[in-house]
Amino acid sequence: MAKASFTVEVLPDETAVQVEDVKKGDVNHDGSIDIMDGICLNKYLLEVQTLTPSQSAAADADGNGEEVDPTDSLLILKYAVEIIDSL
Numbered sequence: 001m002a003k004a005s006f007t008v009e010v011l012p013d014e015t016a017v018q019v020e021d022v023k024k025g026d027v028n029h030d031g032s033i034d035i036m037d038g039i040c041l042n043k044y045l046l047e048v049q050t051l052t053p054s055q056s057a058a059a060d061a062d063g064n065g066e067e068v069d070p071t072d073s074l075l076i077l078k079y080a081v082e083i084i085d086s087l
C-alpha cells in the first residue's frame with residue numbers, strides 16, 4: 001500500500017494556534033460539520049488525499065491524540081446524519 005509522504009514545517013506555537021481554531025469534525029474547514037467532512041476524511045483514509053495538520057486535528061472526532069481512523073469517520077458521519085448530537 002503506497003503511503004503519501006510529506007514534510008510539514010510549523011513552529012510549535014503556530015501549531016497551537018491552528019489547533020485552537022479548529023472546529024472538531026469540520027475537516028474541510030467550511031464552518032459546518034456535514035457529510036462532506038465524512039467524505040473528506042474517508043478520502044484521506046483511502047489515501048486519495050492528504051490532510052493538513054489542522055484538518056487532521058479536526059478529523060480526530062474521538063480525540064484520541066490526532067490519530068485519524070475509521071472510528072473518527074463514523075463519528076463524523078453519525079453526527080452529520082444526526083444519530084449523535086455532539087462530537
Ligand SMILES: [Ca+2]
Pocket residue numbers: 025026027028029030031032033034036037
Ligand atoms: Ca465542513
Ligand SMILES: [Ca+2]
Pocket residue numbers: 059060061062063064065066067068069071072
Ligand atoms: Ca481519532
